Amino acid sequence: MPVALVTDSTAYLSDEAVTRYGIDVVPLCVVIGDQVLAEGVDVSPGDVAEAMQRRVHVTTSRPNPEAFAAAYRTAAARGADAVVSLHLSAELSGTYEAALLAAEDAPLPVRVLDTRMVGMALGYCVLAAAATAQAGGTIDEVVNAAEKRAAGTTGFFYVDTLEYLRRGGRIGAARAMLGSALAVKPLLHLADGRIQPLEKVRTSSRAIARLEEIAIQQAGSAEVDLAVHHLAAEQGALLLAERLRERIPGLGELHVGEVGAVIGAHVGPGLLAVVVSPR
Structure with missing residues (x-):
């Protein structure tokens, strides 16, 4: 697709959707005790529920900007002309800020969007953007599709x-x-x-x-x-x-x-x- 899609792990997209649209998903981190674990890679929801029930300290952290920078470089290497990077609400996480920092030095144009959503509320915005990108939409059209979906969700x-x-x-x-x-x-x-x-x-x-x-x-x-x-x-x-x-x-x-x-x-x-x- 001319416009590549990047999101974060709180969109909870299915593996099938990620594969179909070639979406790059950057994981947030969960900190359980003194362990820093990548969501969807090193730690499951069950691990978190169990830790919380045992009253183990659990917190979260945003991705390192370099994780987004790597995703943007990958999109460029695959031949994309631009990237739309869609993320959970900046009121809930510093993920959007990390993506903005990475976009400054990206090898192609990157539009970073704070969807003001989380979970499948974010996921549906990503899917709307991905469908538009797959149809050959411009970067503005892809962003507009995501913003329109977010406005009603x-x-x-x-x-x-x-x-x-x-x-x-x-x-x-x-x-x-x-x-x-x-x-x-x-x-x-x-x-x-x-x-x-x-x-x-x-x-x-x-x-x-x-x-x-x-x-x-x-x-x-x-x-x-x-x-x-x-x-x-x-x-x-x-x-x-x-x-x-x-x-x-x-x-x-x-x-x-x-x-x-x-x-x-x-x-x-x-x-x-x-x-x-x-x-």
């Missing part, structure tokens, strides 16, 4: 506790403590690239039922792709996906999968999330 999620988001600095300590004190089961969403509270529900079953209703309302009658993410909650994710399949008339692709180690390190076991992405 939303993500909603339930976490069993706010404690892990507090530890990672993704939500304020006071808010996390209040949620624990009131035994609140929080629903959150991505807003302006940040994780923001959406609603407070008293029980986990009510929270998951409400998550289902929010996704259905968001989808409406439009043609949409959906992703249901989880961490160590496969059965709940499958049940939720099946209900959404039955209740959303314009459903296209339905992806069900566990989040990777990086996102898992911030949300903790029990996560259920729904991404709604209009086509």
Whole structure:
């Protein structure tokens, strides 16, 4: 393709999609205790869930800019004319900044895009860009395809506790403590690239039922792709996906999968999330 695609490991793309479009995926890192591990290479979501349950310190780090520089050089060596590099929200990670630094000295034009998304919300942006690139689109057309998909895409999620988001600095300590004190089961969403509270529900079953209703309302009658993410909650994710399949008339692709180690390190076991992405 004239325009090559680079993304990061929080897009959670399938191996088939990565191969089909020749997407270069740069892994973020997970730090478990004193071990630095590459997401999708050295560490699994299960490893992270187990470590967190054992109260081992788990954190994450952005890729080194050199990892992006290598991806851009590879694209040039394969004959690409330009690169579009799409990444998770800069509000959640320094990954976008690392990609920008690498782009400054790349041997071909590189457009780095902060999608303000994460998970398959990012993944759907990458796939929209890749389809346009495969059709011979210009760099501007590829970027526009990604931005258009991002503008309509939303993500909603339930976490069993706010404690892990507090530890990672993704939500304020006071808010996390209040949620624990009131035994609140929080629903959150991505807003302006940040994780923001959406609603407070008293029980986990009510929270998951409400998550289902929010996704259905968001989808409406439009043609949409959906992703249901989880961490160590496969059965709940499958049940939720099946209900959404039955209740959303314009459903296209339905992806069900566990989040990777990086996102898992911030949300903790029990996560259920729904991404709604209009086509």
